Amino acid sequence: MFTEKVTWVHHWSDRTFSFKCTRNTAFRFVAGEFAMVGLMIDGRRVIRAYSVVSPPWAEELEFLSIKIQDGELTSKLQHIEVGSEVIIMPKSTGTLVNSALTPGGELWMLSTGTGLAPFMSLIRDLETLETWTKIHVVHSVRHSSDLAYNTDLATAFKDHPVDGELHKMVDAVLEYHPILTGNGEHRITTQVTMGHLPVDTSTDKIMICGNLEFNHQMAKWFKTQGMIEGSIREPGSFVVERAFVEK
Numbered sequence: 001m002f003t004e005k006v007t008w009v010h011h012w013s014d015r016t017f018s019f020k021c022t023r024n025t026a027f028r029f030v031a032g033e034f035a036m037v038g039l040m041i042d043g044r045r046v047i048r049a050y051s052v053v054s055p056p057w058a059e060e061l062e063f064l065s066i067k068i069q070d071g072e073l074t075s076k077l078q079h080i081e082v083g084s085e086v087i088i089m090p091k092s093t094g095t096l097v098n099s100a101l102t103p104g105g106e107l108w109m110l111s112t113g114t115g116l117a118p119f120m121s122l123i124r125d126l127e128t129l130e131t132w133t134k135i136h137v138v139h140s141v142r143h144s145s146d147l148a149y150n151t152d153l154a155t156a157f158k159d160h161p162v163d164g165e166l167h168k169m170v171d172a173v174l175e176y177h178p179i180l181t182g183n184g185e186h187r188i189t190t191q192v193t194m195g196h197l198p199v200d201t202s203t204d205k206i207m208i209c210g211n212l213e214f215n216h217q218m219a220k221w222f223k224t225q226g227m228i229e230g231s232i233r234e235p236g237s238f239v240v241e242r243a244f245v246e247k
Contacts, residue, residue, distance in 0.1 A: 001045075002027060006084040007060060013145035016114060017078055018053065020062045021086050029092035030099075031056055031125035032118045032207070034243050036089035037063060039076055045087060046073045049243035051117035051209070052092065053149075055124035061088065064117040064148055094118065096207050098131050100230040100239045105203035106134040110188050110218060112210030113141060118241065119207070120149055124157065129169045132205075136175045138197065140210075142182035150178060189217050201225040206238035215240050 004021040011017040029035065029052055038047030053062040068074040080086065096118045101107075107128075109119040116139045122128045123137060141147055152160060156171035177197065179185050188210075191197045199206070201222065208218045219229060222238045230236025 002088045002090060003085050004061070004088050006080050006082055006086060009080060009082060012148045013143070014067065016064065016066055016146055016148055018062060018064045018148065019080060019086075020054070020060045021088070023059060023061045024088070024090075027061070027088060027090060027092075029056060030094075030097050031121045031128060032096035032098070033092040033094035034118070034241070035061070035092045038073055038087045039080075039085075040087065041072075041076055046076075047087060047089060048073050051094065051096070051115075051121070051241070051243075053117045053120045055121050057126075062120075064114045064120070066114050094241060094243065095231060095239045096122070096209060096241050097232065097239075098122075098127055100232050100235050101205045101207075102230070102235045102237060103131065105200065105205055106136065107132040107205050107207070108136045108138065108197075108199055109207045110138045110192070110210070111140070111208075112188065112214050113146070114148075115209035115211070115214075115241070116148060118209055120152075122207075123153075123170060123174060124166065126169075129173060132173060134175060135173045136177060136197075138177040138179065138188055140179040140181060140188045142180070144180055147178050147180075153178075187214075189214065189221070192218070193221055201227055201237075204237075208238065208240040215242075 002024040008020040034049045034051040036047045037050040050063045067078045153176040228236035230239045
């Protein structure tokens, strides 16, 4: 395992926060994958699956987390500060990767809450940007304070370019769709099934990441439309992440 130092912490609301930590040069991952992240608590290692927010080329690792006051890990993790130590296990994995989808059409990234995390990595990944002609990032939360990375997505990372080309590449393909259910907006499931989000199930590709009920409902509906769930071994027309942070 790797022991890394926290370099940045940002609390989006009383429900979510993000943090960055140093990255061991031996840690490798593909955009969209998750890592096992945790802390030493009372002398034992407590780890959970967290999708990596940062793109593969970043020098630091970034994660987005919920806050659960009585959660075994997040009750402690939400209080980390710059200089705190976190554990990163060396292996990453996950299904929300480009290679699990067949080529063609536009890409839809459907997320609720902290399910946005892997899509933040993918939308800044060069392979992703070169694979899809249009990428829709759909993020549904109850309140505007939970729209993590809202400014970055709304401006196509204009204020955070590695060089002048990244912003141009993201801006050319990104369509950002924030949804606030607390303001009366329909949930993603309703918007997709009613056609308010113009997904073409005959050609477009889908990535799904959110709470268990959302993932199940979306996967079930896309299957009724004739779409095939993909995997790294057998690419398909939609993929869903099945790893979750503690409840």
